[in-house]
Amino acid sequence: MxxxxxxxxxxxxxxxxxxxxxxxxxxxxxxxxxxxxxxxxxxxxxxxxxxxxxxxxxxxxxxxxxxxxxxxxxxxxxxxxxxxxxxxxxxxxxxxxxxxxxxxxxxxxxxxxxxxxxxxxxxxxxxxxxxxxxxxxxxxxxxxxxxxxxxxxxxxxxxxxxxxxxxxxxxxxxxxxxxxxxxxxxxxxxxxxxxxxxxxxxxxxxxxxxxxxxxxxxxxxSLGAKTKITFSCKPLLAKEKFQEVDGALDVSEVDHSYKVYTAKIQTCLLGILQKAADNGATVENLTVSGANLEDVFLNLTGRGLRD
Ligand SMILES: Nc1ncnc2c1ncn2[C@@H]1O[C@H](COP(=O)(O)OP(=O)(O)OP(=O)(O)O)[C@@H](O)[C@H]1O
Ligand SMILES: [Mg+2]
The missing domain is CATH 3.40.50.300 (P-loop containing nucleotide triphosphate hydrolases)
Structure with a gap:
């Protein structure tokens, strides 16, 4: 009621x-x-x-x-x-x-x-x-x-x-x-x-x-279930390498830390690890986080919740 x-x-x-x-x-x-x-x-x-x-x-x-x-x-x-x-x-x-x-x-x-x-x-x-x-x-x-x-x-x-x-x-x-x-x-x-x-x-x-x-x-x-994968790798690889990974939607690299957004978490994770190994690199400090309501608000208004 x-x-x-x-x-x-x-x-x-x-x-x-x-x-x-x-x-x-x-x-x-x-x-x-x-x-x-x-x-x-x-x-x-x-x-x-x-x-x-x-x-x-x-x-x-x-x-x-x-x-x-x-x-x-x-x-x-x-x-x-x-x-x-x-x-x-x-x-x-x-x-x-x-x-x-x-x-x-x-x-x-x-x-x-x-x-x-x-x-x-x-x-x-x-x-x-x-x-x-x-x-x-x-x-x-x-x-x-x-x-x-x-x-x-x-x-x-x-x-x-x-x-x-x-x-x-x-x-x-x-x-x-x-x-x-x-x-x-x-x-x-x-x-x-x-x-x-x-x-x-x-x-x-x-x-x-x-x-x-x-x-x-x-x-x-409603954001399209995007997940964010954050990691670094040794030695550093060009971020374009990770763009080739199956399921990677958007890849950025800031201060030696890569961010990869994906809707296919398992494929993308495996792909990142494989890509690093193929290039003689090891992946470090890997975290996986889901989108949150802050992302929803940003998406709806183009602004953050705090001013
Ligand atoms: N009595 C009032 N006279 C004139 N403007 C007002 C009055 N009360 C609120 N406003 C204006 O109306 C808008 C909405 O205010 P309101 O207090 O409802 O926002 P709010 O979402 O509760 O914000 P906050 O998170 O800061 O509490 C604001 O721009 C505020 O300046
Ligand atoms: Mg208020």
Missing amino acids: SVIVVTDLRKSYGDLKAVDGISFVVEEGEIFGILGPNGAGKTTTLEIIEGLRQPNGGAVFIDGLSVWPKPGPIKKLIGIQLQSTSLFDYLTVREMASLFASFYKLRLTQTELDSLLGIVGLVEKGKARVRQLSGGQQQRLSIALALVNDPKIVFLDEPTTGLDPQARRRMWDVVRDISNRGKTVVLTTHYMEEAEVLCGRVAVMDQGKIMKLDSPANLIK
């Missing part, structure tokens, strides 16, 4: 079309990602769906209810982590959670508070003040706050931006856990790795438009 239906959504700021006629649906229980560089329109899209910014055109339905012009009724269905949440530095973690619960006219018991903080791994920090938390812990707290009303759909706007790799992985576990609890998750990110490991489907967004929408695997497959 589709829990979110977005049709021809539009939002302009003056002449700037921040969201330029996008349509998609989100199915119940999925982790849906919006991937795009700075300024792509991710936050604007999310905040229109959440009922926080009014669109200039198009429609959004959550659970069959139209969000606009009256977003009130959908508020109890959703939990929101904003891109920049201002937490109250001098309140404790538990006080913050109780405060947020009171916005929904809820009074959480100690057990309920602990179970909420348990989801994001902050039980032992319950009595710590917000300002004493690390960046990653504050980000996890803001996710706990998005869960106080036990929402059906959770929106996370760049939940891991600014976190170190370890904290990012910790956050991925939290997101998966939320999903395993049966909630639908919609998140934005500009990390292709994050979209790849977390999301069932990804909308690739750029300049207010959705360029492509599919599972990470299908997006990558």
